Amino acid sequence: MKYLTLIWAALLRSKTRTVLTLMSVLAAFLLFGLLDSVRVAFNSGGSETNTNRLVVSSKLSITQMLPYSLLSRIESTPGVQETVYAAWFGGIYQDQKNFFPNFSVGPGYLDMYPEYVIDPAQVKAWNADRTGAIVGESLANKFGWKIGDTIPLQATIFPQRDGSNNWPLVLRGTFRLEDSKRKGEENQLIFHWKHFDEANLYVNGQVGWYIVKLDSMEQATGVAQAIDALSQNSSHETKTQTEQAFNQSFAKQFADVGLIVTGIMSAVFFTLLLLTGNTMAQTVRERIPELAVLKTLGFTNRAVLVLVLAESVLLILLGGVLGMLIANMIIPAFSSASGGIVALSSIPTQTWALGLALMTGIGLITGASPAMRAKRLNIVDALAGR
Amino acid sequence: MSSLVTIRQLTKTYHRGPEKIQVLRGIDLDISRGDFVAVMGPSGSGKTTLLNLIGGLDAPGGGEVEVDGQRIDQLKDGQLANWRNGHVGFVFQFYNLMPTLTAQKNVELPLLLTKLRSSQRKRNVEVTLQLVGLADRKSHRPNELSGGQQQRVAIARAIVSDPTLLICDEPTGDLDRHSAEEILDLLQILNREHGKTIIMVTHDPKAAEYANRTLHLDKGELMAHLDKGEKVDAPVASY
Numbered sequence: 001m002k003y004l005t006l007i008w009a010a011l012l013r014s015k016t017r018t019v020l021t022l023m024s025v026l027a028a029f030l031l032f033g034l035l036d037s038v039r040v041a042f043n044s045g046g047s048e049t050n051t052n053r054l055v056v057s058s059k060l061s062i063t064q065m066l067p068y069s070l071l072s073r074i075e076s077t078p079g080v081q082e083t084v085y086a087a088w089f090g091g092i093y094q095d096q097k098n099f100f101p102n103f104s105v106g107p108g109y110l111d112m113y114p115e116y117v118i119d120p121a122q123v124k125a126w127n128a129d130r131t132g133a134i135v136g137e138s139l140a141n142k143f144g145w146k147i148g149d150t151i152p153l154q155a156t157i158f159p160q161r162d163g164s165n166n167w168p169l170v171l172r173g174t175f176r177l178e179d180s181k182r183k184g185e186e187n188q189l190i191f192h193w194k195h196f197d198e199a200n201l202y203v204n205g206q207v208g209w210y211i212v213k214l215d216s217m218e219q220a221t222g223v224a225q226a227i228d229a230l231s232q233n234s235s236h237e238t239k240t241q242t243e244q245a246f247n248q249s250f251a252k253q254f255a256d257v258g259l260i261v262t263g264i265m266s267a268v269f270f271t272l273l274l275l276t277g278n279t280m281a282q283t284v285r286e287r288i289p290e291l292a293v294l295k296t297l298g299f300t301n302r303a304v305l306v307l308v309l310a311e312s313v314l315l316i317l318l319g320g321v322l323g324m325l326i327a328n329m330i331i332p333a334f335s336s337a338s339g340g341i342v343a344l345s346s347i348p349t350q351t352w353a354l355g356l357a358l359m360t361g362i363g364l365i366t367g368a369s370p371a372m373r374a375k376r377l378n379i380v381d382a383l384a385g386r
Numbered sequence: 387m388s389s390l391v392t393i394r395q396l397t398k399t400y401h402r403g404p405e406k407i408q409v410l411r412g413i414d415l416d417i418s419r420g421d422f423v424a425v426m427g428p429s430g431s432g433k434t435t436l437l438n439l440i441g442g443l444d445a446p447g448g449g450e451v452e453v454d455g456q457r458i459d460q461l462k463d464g465q466l467a468n469w470r471n472g473h474v475g476f477v478f479q480f481y482n483l484m485p486t487l488t489a490q491k492n493v494e495l496p497l498l499l500t501k502l503r504s505s506q507r508k509r510n511v512e513v514t515l516q517l518v519g520l521a522d523r524k525s526h527r528p529n530e531l532s533g534g535q536q537q538r539v540a541i542a543r544a545i546v547s548d549p550t551l552l553i554c555d556e557p558t559g560d561l562d563r564h565s566a567e568e569i570l571d572l573l574q575i576l577n578r579e580h581g582k583t584i585i586m587v588t589h590d591p592k593a594a595e596y597a598n599r600t601l602h603l604d605k606g607e608l609m610a611h612l613d614k615g616e617k618v619d620a621p622v623a624s625y
Contacts (some may be wrong), residue, residue: 002498009486293482296443297496297543298471300464379443383478 025319033327055246104196122173136186284370292382312367396449424597475544534565
């Protein structure tokens, strides 16, 4: 700690340069904080859920639909306690940018998700209304919807049988989630599959996926195999997986976020390496007489090397942590604006850990060459300005 | 007085491309504990090189350098750094202070390498700044001080760890006459009242008068050894 003053003083030697470098590092890690959080959110399937639910979808693609007739066969599979189904609708509200997940669901869907807290009277009202819809509280708040309002959902995939894209749905209830990590799921809209099935122009008697509740999660592997065996060698072979794995596959429909994040961040960090490497080299070059004085006073070659490395790491850590703290503040708004795709309330621990490791690594790499130069510095030559 | 610095057959050669420049040619020299020695001579005579070798900043080409019973020419880099911290204080012509540190922090630098606690370091620094007459300037940065004041801070930094030997390379070379006299008075006080052994390189005969004796170097050889008031008359081989 006693050397911190010395390291700090070195950083403050050229305030403008230090501030500009800090800003570059801050911007890079702000971007990293946001993008890597998105990657983690996508890879974790929205959030960790500890339930005994499996999801059955098409083996070919989750955009491929499955026959409704499969329901009774899945229900009769040993180990299956309850089965519901849903189908992606993909409607938009007023404008394309107002995207939020919306899908039709079969009876008992809300019973399958007891973590969705909703007034039973509202569920009853919804069940009684063929065109009724239920939304998460976050979504209702976002658009100012009240119970009884008509939500004019616009179809992008499934028009009505009369060719119209208008799907007016009446809001009958709102649900909330107590788990702050799953608040993103409050950005969903659900409506009756029966209405979807009867009113849409293209598909009939088909569902997007089945959700299966098991007696026990220990039976998961066996039940999944048994369910997939039901449609083996048919035109609609299934893939049964845990809810979390399904959510990941679903997210990957949109893009390989991991690849995109890695690509962008590689370019950003490469630029950062060049920039801070150049700054550190310049800083040390200007301070050669000062470093020579330190050696004159008794600082060993190794001590001088460590001081320069520490300076480099501190510079990156300062900018990096500030950047990630700002990202942490932006994340909730970012998450809310994503319409439930990214369900995050703060930067995940693993992003923090990776960020701190990157900061230290970049600091050490950019400081290595100037630190070696400082270590090898010949006192007499340096003091003589040679 | 016992000998603090003993130099025997000291040589130093620099290589500049294919050219070899012999800067010191077999110097023999003894400096007593508590002595104040001025080293004079023309540019390129080897004064600073001799100082660097006595202070352990450079390695000799041949010969022996013993300071306070320690053969410093046999020490490795790391050992030499530790030895410098404990035994030598350096004062340079251009002060060489850290521009972003206050006077107090500059003086504290050599103490960072000791095991002293922060409070003890702070106390030692305050006492030393008081000794050089800069207690009221402790929070000032070098650019807020005059040349003479900066050199006083440099002297405080050189003596704060109570070294055996004080090495001064043209300490008044960048100062006006008045400030130079103040610095030389201070060095004399450190020598007479605090028993510091001082070796000072200077071009200024008036500065050399503050020393107890003056050594003259020319072309890497000691030419004369004069006690206070004497004048150069003949080269001598050993002192």
